[in-house]
Amino acid sequence: MLDETPSAPDAAGATPALELEDITMSFGANQVLKGVTLALLPGRVTALLGANGAGKSTLIKVLSGVYPDHGGTIRIDGEAVAMESPMAAARHGIQTVHQRIDETIVPGLSVAENLVFEEIIRGEIPAVRSLRRLLPRAREIAATLDLGWSDDVLTKDVFELGIADSQLLLLARALSQQPKVLVLDEPTSTLSQSEADRLFALVRRLRDEGVAVLYVSHRLSEISSLADELVVLRDGRIRNRQEAPLDMAAAVRSMLGDTVLAETAGRTEMRGTRVAVEVRGVQLLHRSAPVDVDLRYGEVTGVVGLIGAGKSELARGIFGADRLRCGSLRLDGEDYRPRRTADAVRRGVYLVPEDRAAEAMLPGWTIATTSTLPFLRGVTRSGILRPGRERGVAEAVITDFGVVATGPDQNVDALSGGNQQKVVVGRWMHAGPRVLLLDEPFRGVDIGARGDISRRAREQAAAGACVVVLSSDVDEIREIADRVLVMVEGELRLDAYTTEVDNDAIVASMSEVA
Amino acid sequence: MPEALRSPETVGRVRDALVKYGFIAVTVVLFVFFAATEPAFAQSSTMFSMLKFASVTAILGLGVTFTMVVGGLDLSIGATAGLAVQLAAMTMVFYNLTGPTAVAAVLLGGVLVGLANAVLIVVFKIPDLLATLGMMFVIQGAKLIPVSGQSVSSGMVLRDGSVAPGRFTPDFLLIDRGFVGPVPLPVVIMLVLVVVSWFVLSRTSAGRILYAIGANPEAARLAGVRVGLYRGLAYVISGLFASVGGLILVSRIGQGDVNAGASSLLEAVAVALVGTSVLGLARPNAWGTLLGALLVAIVLTGLTMKGFQYYHQDTAKGFVLIVALLFSFTLSRRKVRYTPAT
Known part of the structure; x- marks a missing residue:
């Protein structure tokens, strides 16, 4: 059942940085995306909500070029483009920070090499260049996030970074490409509160600079404080669209469909003895x-x-x-x-x-x-x-x-x-x-x-x-x-x-x- | 459904069919081709000699299959088969003991090699490839010492000048030459081992556990599986099967050839790998290994009948392996997995 007829809001007639039209994606008989239409406007944070299995990760992979054989149309600044590879997505100004960091960090390389990795694979920096000569660019990238990493940290093997720092590394790497569209998939799941706060400040700054941000999270408090608009994905379709001020209760209802929230208040306390x-x-x-x-x-x-x-x-x-x-x-x-x-x-x-x-x-x-x-x-x-x-x-x-x-x-x-x-x-x-x-x-x-x-x-x-x-x-x-x-x-x-x-x-x- | 007619889906379906049946189709096509062009090929005597030819490779391949199921590989099987050859020859020729004693010595030798591999891999945590590679060299070298590098044959002169007292006993030679009805004994042994391996791997809890270890050893351990025990078991089975293959080999050649078994390693690994592609299963499995061995036997027998010399064989085997791997990896776009049969 549909909670609300989806209707794409057109904010002030601005050309969307990224437009998805009727995107579909199937794995064998399993249709995960059933026609998703979504526009990301420059200078706005759009939150994407959805229970696990709703198709969020698939949608993100479609727009970051991981699944080139999707159905529907992707437009960048109004022009239809083929998102045939992650490289193509990067070329079109889309940067994605995926939830699973171990898939995007290159083990065995130093922190600095991981920071400038995009440049290395594009051949702008020779892969064999000595670590010392990579450092200036790596420092620059780290500085965009105020990471404050010393050269000691930059020359370390990336494996010695903690999970939160690795997440920040990936974010800094994405930002170093000056994206038009930034996709953040559960960026705070491994961050402490202060690190998360730093991230939020950064997202707001990017928004003010005109970046279109797609922000995926389970954490409702983050979304309500950060997002300008919100879409809810359930079962491969957009079920709910809102612009700030956001009604989180409605969002959660359409996210869960018929499932009921766990009752915590009314539960009986148990005290064991044995x-x-x-x-x-x-x-x-x-x-x-x-x-x-x-x-x-x-x-x-x-x-x-x-x-x-x-x-x-x-x-x-x-x-x-x-x-x-x-x-x-x-x-x-x-x-x-x-x-x-x-x-x-x-x-x-x-x-x-x-x-x-x-x-x-x-x-x-x-x-x-x-x-x-x-x-x-x-x-x-x-x-x-x-x-x-x-x-x-x-x-x-x-x-x-x-x-x-x-x-x-x-x-x-x-x-x-x-x-x-x-x-x-x-x-x-x-x-x-x-x-x-x-x-x-x-x-x-x-x-x-x-x-x-x-x-x-x-x-x-x-x-x-x-x-x-x-x-x-x-x-x-x-x-x-x-x-x-x-x-x-x-x-x-x-x-x-x-x-x-x-x-x-x-x-x-x-x-x-x- | 109009989408079904769209070309990417048709391409996908053709590819799926190729992945599933391509390998079997290639085997059948080759078989029919040789049968049609070489009248001698389709005779039952040729069939049985081909199966006999395949038996050693298939049995060694089954051992490899077990180690592949746990995500490893046993590189010492060729050497273990060679050790079996020499143990059998020494037992009968040097010590003048009976055929059954030789069989027992050979099987015990295989199990001991497997146990040694298991200890190196499980207890001492040496990576499987390196442990079994080391074991390969140790066996190949050590077996030369008691025979001063000589092949063992009946009537040979020993170091002290005397003549070796024993010979290959007739009952031992029957292992390769015997029949069950019309079927050569090595073929029967091969089929029994294939069925047993298939049953253990896909119908028992032990087989399920072996696949679990291949799929994700840590997840298996945290599900309460005794990973070390079962991983070790796979290497013991591999050693045992290698020695059975060696038994058939030594019974066939009738002497303790010091070089016997050396070439079987790559063949056995190849047929086990080829076997992963059968029916698009993309997992090591017993029937696939048998089919791999049969395909190799068909190709080699057919080429020999067509007048190709022995030195073409390795090239042919290499092509068979590569074609099979095209089916299982390139076309299926899938990695080899460790999913149990259900």
Whole structure:
């Protein structure tokens, strides 16, 4: 159903920097874009909203030249152009900063070489030129963002940059090309607040300089403060267009369609009594003090801390994925020393890892095979697979979580991020976990899927499981957890029920320095 | 649907068909061509000799297939087959022991090589190509030492001047020369191993786990899979299959040729790679490997009948490999993947 008849607003008759007309794109039988018409005007920030799987990433790839065989017309300054390659997009003044930085950073090269990479591939700078002679141009590019990187930083291998700095590097690189159209795909997902603020100031400056910005984000607060107009994509079509002042509630409604937002206010708090995992004297980071904590059945424990606070180390230690430095664990009052992940899985201790693509997805696998991998014993008889059982598990995962898919044999690569996460979380929940560790379960996941996952996680806890959610987002933790643990630099700073602390207290303890 | 008639879609469909059936079509076309132009080609005796010819390569290729499924490659299989040749010869000729003892010694040797590879790769974390390359040289060199670099044959004079006491026993020679009904025994062994490999890889949890390791070892580990154990298993299977191939080889040549097996490595890797392209599966698989070995056998037998000399063979094999890879990589625009059969 359409929330509103889409009508392209023509602002003051200005020629759009970029016009998309009736863009379609299919992968096999799966039509992802079903006719998108959109105009980006110079000097305006257009926000693109959409749940995972709505077609945002595909749309971005079409206009950055990654998918040349799309349908429809692309116009630059009123003239139809063929966006046949990323090089062509760059030539037409379109620069895109993609969400996945590992696809665009060139490992093994220095920071400076990565900054001037566009010039290198266009042959304007010889690739073999010595690093020292690249530095002036690299400094110039870094300066556009006020990165303040010394030559020391510029000559480092790019791998030594953190994830946030890598994101800034890519942005600086895009800006060095003086784009007419700048596409930012989830630019703040890895940035801290101050870095994000710097980015916002920059986006506003670019807008004032006449750049057309397409800003893709899940974060509504960013959009409402930054965007001049907004379009919502759902199921391959534009469902909602607005000009500032923006009605975010309407945007969210048309983004989600029929799915319901997770009810957080009306939920019942759970307080567990029985201890599942006793963590004693466990040292999480190289120099941190040992941690003692009890994780209990029947409640959702939220562990919140910044990147590098030791959250993942705790979860991976309990799951047996990495050895703990020192200290001991007890599970149900018994010694628990998982030497490998198989030991943890056998005891009913499951982990959904932080980096879905690298640590959970098997390229080319189906929903069925992905779902049953941890529990092959349940779908085999004397080692021989039983396809019927397997489909049964997959169908249960699909229906329990409302995975949007054609069926158990659907390739997981073709699923959106949110649906992939539902499969990855669902396969463990289907098995009835004793302890379920969810490390950043909402990363790259749309609000609808986030609500589903969080609701199911709470149901598991209500049914008696010990559910632990690790995240760097305080709001996420408040939404899902009954109890909050704050971690800073490998140490525990706060342990309280979420109803008893407010956001400020949590944030304050997160930013406390030892 | 009018769009269906648009040319890009037609091109796409033709390409899909080529990717899926092109390889099989090439095999059939070549077969028909040789059968039509060389009357001797289509006779059942030629068929069986071709299958027999394919058996060693196919069996070694199956071992390679297992290691390819876990995302690796075993470069020591040629040397392991050569080791099998020499172990069998030494057991019977030097020590005058029975054929079954020789078979046991050979299989044990293959398993031990596989275990050694597994330890190097899994425990000592040496990259698979390098570990098995090192193993290849160690085996090739070490097997020369006890025989002073000589090939082992019945009646040979030993270092102390005496004559070697044993000979290749008749039952051992039956491995290559025997029949089950009209079918040569090596062909039966090959088919049994193909079926077993297919079954293990696509119908059992072990096979599923092997493909998972190839697809994403870290994701497999975090799904509770014992990655080291199963990766090691693939190399043990590879060593075992290489020694079975060596058994057939030594039974065929009837002496412990020190150079035997050396050339089988590239052939086996080639047929396993060719096999990935069958039916557009784009994954290592047992039936594909068999088909790859058959295609090579058809081409070589056909060319030989047409009067080409042995020195044309490598060029022909190279072309077969490249054509097959065109189907699986260029046309399908897909990388080799590690997706289990469903």
